[in-house]
Amino acid sequence: MNKIANKQIICDVLMEHAKDDKDVVVLCSDSRGSSSMTPFADNFPAQFVETGIAEQNLVSIAAGMAACGKKPYVASPACFLSTRSMEQGKVDVAYSHTNVKLIGVSGGVSYGALGMTHHSAQDIATMGSIPGMRVYLPSDRHQTRKLTEALLADTDPAYIRTGRNPVEDVYEEGNVPFEMDKATVVCDGTDITIIACGEMVLAAKQAAQLLAAEGISARVLDMYCIKPLDEAAIVKAAQETKAIITIEEHGPIGGLAGLVAQVVMTSHPVKMAMMTLPDAPCVAGKSQEIFDHYGLNAAGIVAKAKELV
Amino acid sequence: MNLKAKSFQIRQDVLDMIYRAKAGHIGGDFSVCDVLVTLYYHVMNVGPDKVNDPNRDRFILSKGHSVESLYCILADCGFFPKSDLETFSQYNSKYIGHPNNKINGIEMNSGSLGHGLPVAVGMALAGKMDNAPYRVYTVMGDGELAEGSVWEGAMAGGHYKLDNLTAIVDRNRLQISGCTEDVMHHDSLDERFGSFGWHVIHAEGNNIDSLIAAFDEAKATKGMPAMIIADTTKGCGVSFMENKAAWHHKVPSAVEYEQGMAELKAKEAAANE
Ligand SMILES: Cc1ncc(C[n+]2csc(CCOP(=O)(O)OP(=O)(O)O)c2C)c(N)n1
Ligand SMILES: [Mg+2]
Numbered sequence: 001m002n003k004i005a006n007k008q009i010i011c012d013v014l015m016e017h018a019k020d021d022k023d024v025v026v027l028c029s030d031s032r033g034s035s036s037m038t039p040f041a042d043n044f045p046a047q048f049v050e051t052g053i054a055e056q057n058l059v060s061i062a063a064g065m066a067a068c069g070k071k072p073y074v075a076s077p078a079c080f081l082s083t084r085s086m087e088q089g090k091v092d093v094a095y096s097h098t099n100v101k102l103i104g105v106s107g108g109v110s111y112g113a114l115g116m117t118h119h120s121a122q123d124i125a126t127m128g129s130i131p132g133m134r135v136y137l138p139s140d141r142h143q144t145r146k147l148t149e150a151l152l153a154d155t156d157p158a159y160i161r162t163g164r165n166p167v168e169d170v171y172e173e174g175n176v177p178f179e180m181d182k183a184t185v186v187c188d189g190t191d192i193t194i195i196a197c198g199e200m201v202l203a204a205k206q207a208a209q210l211l212a213a214e215g216i217s218a219r220v221l222d223m224y225c226i227k228p229l230d231e232a233a234i235v236k237a238a239q240e241t242k243a244i245i246t247i248e249e250h251g252p253i254g255g256l257a258g259l260v261a262q263v264v265m266t267s268h269p270v271k272m273a274m275m276t277l278p279d280a281p282c283v284a285g286k287s288q289e290i291f292d293h294y295g296l297n298a299a300g301i302v303a304k305a306k307e308l309v
Numbered sequence: 310m311n312l313k314a315k316s317f318q319i320r321q322d323v324l325d326m327i328y329r330a331k332a333g334h335i336g337g338d339f340s341v342c343d344v345l346v347t348l349y350y351h352v353m354n355v356g357p358d359k360v361n362d363p364n365r366d367r368f369i370l371s372k373g374h375s376v377e378s379l380y381c382i383l384a385d386c387g388f389f390p391k392s393d394l395e396t397f398s399q400y401n402s403k404y405i406g407h408p409n410n411k412i413n414g415i416e417m418n419s420g421s422l423g424h425g426l427p428v429a430v431g432m433a434l435a436g437k438m439d440n441a442p443y444r445v446y447t448v449m450g451d452g453e454l455a456e457g458s459v460w461e462g463a464m465a466g467g468h469y470k471l472d473n474l475t476a477i478v479d480r481n482r483l484q485i486s487g488c489t490e491d492v493m494h495h496d497s498l499d500e501r502f503g504s505f506g507w508h509v510i511h512a513e514g515n516n517i518d519s520l521i522a523a524f525d526e527a528k529a530t531k532g533m534p535a536m537i538i539a540d541t542t543k544g545c546g547v548s549f550m551e552n553k554a555a556w557h558h559k560v561p562s563a564v565e566y567e568q569g570m571a572e573l574k575a576k577e578a579a580a581n582e
């Protein structure tokens with residue numbers, strides 16, 4: 001079992017770069033512990049800014065620093081970054097086009113029993129609706145490393161959501177296919193395509209294995225790049241497989257499901273099923289309990305796939 | 310009622326609940342415990358028979374992560390059976406890690422810091438519009454004061470001269486990342502709230518008598534809202550938890566549980582003598 005959370009990998013990569021690039025700075029809002037940034041704060045105190053519990057201030061300060069040449073990485077719980085400071089993200093980051101990377105940690109329902117204040121099952125919708133804001137939900141630590149390195153190489157605004165706890169690897173160390181803003185084909189298939197993001201990619205991969213045993217050939221796309229969406233991969237899937245299932249740790253409105261459906265409906269309509277969290281406060285529980293409660297797991301995908309093909 | 314003994318009894322319930330669930334924010338629970346005990350057993354006009362009474366006092370736990378103390382007090386006051394709390398933080402329970410107004414006795418949801426004061430301003434304004442006799446109370450953390458919304462609420466409370474509103478700051482000088490004064494300092498809280506039009510009162514926040522005097526003074530204040538700065542000790546009651554940032558949300562081990570329980574029981578007994 002992998003013991004390294006995706007958010008910890010982001011800290012590792014930032015530390016590797018901060019050594020040689022003094023403009024790489026991290027900002028936290030009493031969130032260095034929860035976002036695994038304590039090592040950065042301890043090792044690079046001159047490149048670390050603490051704002052206290054003030055997420056709006058946090059994002060605007062980062063934008064100001066970016067406007068003066070810094071490369072700020074803002075690390076705070078996804079629930080607060082994607083709602084409380086949404087306008088700062090919209091105006092000071094996206095609209096003014098400052099080089100700020102917003103890292104939403106413990107996203108989706110990974111705060112479990114802390115309730116809806118701490119869930120961010122709406123962040124694809126809110127952050128994705130902002131013109132000029134890119135949105136990424138990496139699936140495992142290996143992909144998170146590749147993504148963070150790619151983001152360090154550009155100067156555009158972005159929002160990244162990671163979970164709270166370590167998750168099982170989707171990819172093998174040393175064999176991590178990654179092209180920026182292109183969906184990763186986890187496995188190929190001809191009957192059905194499962195498009196997933198974030199922690200749901202693993203369930204999709206497991207479902208494809210179960211389906212294979214039943215003679216159904218499933219393609220799995222890791223759509224870590226929610227925005228800009230890899231539309232070509234979606235069109236190709238619609239053309240080459242008979243149906244599409246989307247699955248995400250997000251509510252039904254404004255998430256991966258709707259974005260994929262827009263592409264499918266306007267290019268090559270095929271049958272679709274959309275697996276999401278409800279448009280309601282989620283039940284209390286650990287992530288897996290919540291996923292299981294709403295059928296967001298391999299068994300749930302298999303059942304949906306059989307309905308479709 | 311012996312409120313000092315009560316506060317140590319409630320702390321035992323909190324320790325039990327957190328130890329069982331392996332989740333909770335024990336440091337802030339213990340620092341705010343005496344404030345909540347004073348409010349629920351002495352100051353506020355609330356009770357299980359009054360949850361729909363339009364004239365009941367209103368309370369918002371703005372530092373919602375201290376919900377464990379609130380749950381244990383509500384159960385002790387009879388708002389719901391104590392056994393309900395066995396499901397705290399478990400799968401499908403409504404007793405989640407922050408206030409949930411699907412639970413009897415809880416007025417407003419919270420958990421995202423910086424909401425309680427502006428919502429309390431709204432309740433106090435509504436009370437003024439209706440000439441209603443109820444008073445409004447809210448408790449904030451000191452780290453929470455970094456949120457801009459707190460100061461927007463403070464501005465409005467002063468502007469509308471809401472003397473039916475009392476806010477309390479649980480001034481334990483700690484937040485998750487350490488000492489509040491290192492993270493984002495806010496000394497001179499008196500001048501800050503004073504200049505926003507609030508009557509500022511100081512209290513020893515883990516001393517019931519001092520708190521009762523502060524709430525009496527707040528009630529007697531006319532023409533402006535009152536802000537009680539309650540100087541507290543985070544983790545108050547269990548010596549090894551006191552003044553340690555790590556106990557913000559650490560879960561006690563079996564040994565720590567036994568040790569903490571023994572201390573709290575001894576303190577309850579001493580208070581009863
Ligand atoms: C808007 C918001 N930002 C961050 C958090 C995460 N958080 C929970 S408790 C806490 C520290 C609170 O410190 P303080 O207000 O001093 O409370 P206390 O010391 O009484 O526990 C933080 C940052 C939150 N709940 N809400
Ligand atoms: Mg505090």
